[in-house]
Amino acid sequence: METIQFNELNIRPEIIKAVAHMGFEAMSPIQAKAIPVALEGKDIIGQAQTGTGKTAAFGIPVLQKVNPKLKKPQAIVLCPTRELAIQVADEIRKLAKYLPSVKILPIYGGQEISKQIRSLKAGVQVIIGTPGRIMDHMRRKTVKFDNIETVILDEADEMLDMGFREDIETILRDINEERQTMLFSATMPKPIMELARMYQKNPEIIRVVRKELTVPNITQYYYEVRPKNKGEVLSRLLDMYDPKLSVVFCNTKKGVDELVADLKGRGYFAEGLHGDMKQTMRDRVMNRFRSGKTDILVATDVAARGIDVDDVDAVFNYDLPQDEEYYVHRIGRTGRAGKSGMAFTFVVGKEVYKLRDIRRYCKAKIKAQPIPSLNDVTETRVEKIFDRLDQYIEGQDLDRYIDMVESFVNEKDYTAMDVAAAFLAEILKNVQGKEQASQDDFGDTGAEEGMVRLFINIGKKQGIRPGNILGAIAGESGIPGDLVGTIDMYDKYTFVEVPREVASDVLAAMKNVKIKGKSVNVEPANRK
Numbered sequence: 001m002e003t004i005q006f007n008e009l010n011i012r013p014e015i016i017k018a019v020a021h022m023g024f025e026a027m028s029p030i031q032a033k034a035i036p037v038a039l040e041g042k043d044i045i046g047q048a049q050t051g052t053g054k055t056a057a058f059g060i061p062v063l064q065k066v067n068p069k070l071k072k073p074q075a076i077v078l079c080p081t082r083e084l085a086i087q088v089a090d091e092i093r094k095l096a097k098y099l100p101s102v103k104i105l106p107i108y109g110g111q112e113i114s115k116q117i118r119s120l121k122a123g124v125q126v127i128i129g130t131p132g133r134i135m136d137h138m139r140r141k142t143v144k145f146d147n148i149e150t151v152i153l154d155e156a157d158e159m160l161d162m163g164f165r166e167d168i169e170t171i172l173r174d175i176n177e178e179r180q181t182m183l184f185s186a187t188m189p190k191p192i193m194e195l196a197r198m199y200q201k202n203p204e205i206i207r208v209v210r211k212e213l214t215v216p217n218i219t220q221y222y223y224e225v226r227p228k229n230k231g232e233v234l235s236r237l238l239d240m241y242d243p244k245l246s247v248v249f250c251n252t253k254k255g256v257d258e259l260v261a262d263l264k265g266r267g268y269f270a271e272g273l274h275g276d277m278k279q280t281m282r283d284r285v286m287n288r289f290r291s292g293k294t295d296i297l298v299a300t301d302v303a304a305r306g307i308d309v310d311d312v313d314a315v316f317n318y319d320l321p322q323d324e325e326y327y328v329h330r331i332g333r334t335g336r337a338g339k340s341g342m343a344f345t346f347v348v349g350k351e352v353y354k355l356r357d358i359r360r361y362c363k364a365k366i367k368a369q370p371i372p373s374l375n376d377v378t379e380t381r382v383e384k385i386f387d388r389l390d391q392y393i394e395g396q397d398l399d400r401y402i403d404m405v406e407s408f409v410n411e412k413d414y415t416a417m418d419v420a421a422a423f424l425a426e427i428l429k430n431v432q433g434k435e436q437a438s439q440d441d442f443g444d445t446g447a448e449e450g451m452v453r454l455f456i457n458i459g460k461k462q463g464i465r466p467g468n469i470l471g472a473i474a475g476e477s478g479i480p481g482d483l484v485g486t487i488d489m490y491d492k493y494t495f496v497e498v499p500r501e502v503a504s505d506v507l508a509a510m511k512n513v514k515i516k517g518k519s520v521n522v523e524p525a526n527r528k
């Protein structure tokens with residue numbers, strides 16, 4: 001798999017900045033193939049599903065070409081449904097975050113037309129709409145195609161299935177022939193190719209070709225989850241299956257950072273690996289993972305390429321991979337060297353279709369599984385405890401303990417069964433108690449990875465400067481000043497970040513301390 005970084009091509013710095021903000025590490029395979037061709041102005045037929053990054057594959061070239069000063073529609077994206085139109089508009093808006101004068105508007109049936117007319121009048125450069133509603137505006141002459149340079153047919157097969165063919169053709173015939181036309185479709189049936197033949201000029205066909213890949217013998221499960229529950233489901237699976245070493249894959253760098261913070265907050269030993277990290281830092285993370293000091297490695301596809309660890313017990317696709325081949329690469333991190341492995345994949349909403357492609361491509365059995373309930377988690381824990389008991393009963397001399405239990409049973413008039421059940425309850429409480437304790441360990445204070453954000457009830461108005469805060473923390477707690485992170489001062493209070501390892505020492509040291517003669521209160525901050 002060849003990787004192309006977004007800044008390798010001549011793309012507007014504003015777009016590069018937005019892509020970085022979105023946390024994309026490198027182009028997805030369809031982007032790597034389509035963007036360079038699209039930037040040359042050529043017509044494209046792209047075979048790609050939702051979830052492959054196809055929106056940015058056409059969105060970036062569209063934004064590259066748009067003239068922000070010209071307040072007229074310059075690109076039009078046709079979509080089959082209002083949901084898709086909204087989704088595409090959102091994605092392109094994110095890409096245009098640093099191009100404030102480029103206006104993007106979704107227009108679809110069901111929304112008040114007068115509102116759309118007002119927005120169109122205000123000057124919109126990129127229109128994303130359903131064919132029916134766009135035709136409506138054409139008839140009313142509330143949209144003009146004079147300056148349209150790019151047309152995109154998104155999910156073209158769906159649009160044809162929904163009977164939009166005539167509308168699409170009417171729209172295309174009304175737009176300047178000099179335009180660039182890009183057609184994206186998950187499938188390429190005959191009618192699509194006909195449409196391409198009639199309305200495109202020497203289109204380049206772009207699909208991601210792949211080698212046949214064999215999937216090793218790995219137990220593969222998938223879970224249908226809601227985005228906001230992913231963290232919880234992951235932690236239940238980690239508790240249930242208790243893998244020694246796991247690799248968790250996210251699609252973006254931002255996703256990696258957020259998940260690492262979430263897992264740490266839940267008390268797991270997790271670290272992230274992605275392209276923004278310096279090589280020395282990456283080596284350190286890998287060493288800790290190899291030696292088992294870190295149990296969970298959270299990584300992007302690109303960063304994970306160099307991982308050469310043989311005993312990974314489980315791979316989690318926290319985000320569904322953007323490409324079938326990535327799936328195979330990802331899960332190939334486990335089940336190595338003759339060992340067995342497990343792969344867990346999270347699927348949100350429509351991603352099940354992408355999963356279907358992955359299954360077909362890998363000829364893999366990826367079985368649907370219900371999300372484990374807390375009871376399931378407890379049951380598995382109990383099974384594990386029972387497994388461990390075998391060792392005691394078979395291997396150790398328990399006579400001494402049997403005597404103790406016997407006298408307790410006789411003394412209290414209990415049965416041995418009562419006592420065994422009570423022990424089990426006690427052990428479980430202990431395990432859960434430890435988890436709770438580590439969750440209470442400051443939780444998420446909104447700090448950077450590995451840091452805790454503290455709140456201090458004193459600020460600029462009291463004549464305090466960052467140096468005073470730094471001095472007090474370093475002086476009182478004895479930690480080196482350069483370990484103290486960001487200091488954000490407001491009029492009446494201040495936030496300061498300190499490394500997680502020393503946070504409780506700092507809190508203890510700052511009790512009853514005065515800064516510039518004023519008593520202060522320091523406590524862990526709430527999440528931003």
Ligand code: AMP
Pocket residue numbers: 022023024025026027028031049050051052053054055056091251252
């Ligand atoms: P799409 O196939 O356009 O529906 O995109 C699916 C998801 O992938 C969206 O959430 C995008 O923001 C995200 N995405 C697009 N390109 C990339 C990339 N190069 N790296 C990571 N995520 C991406």
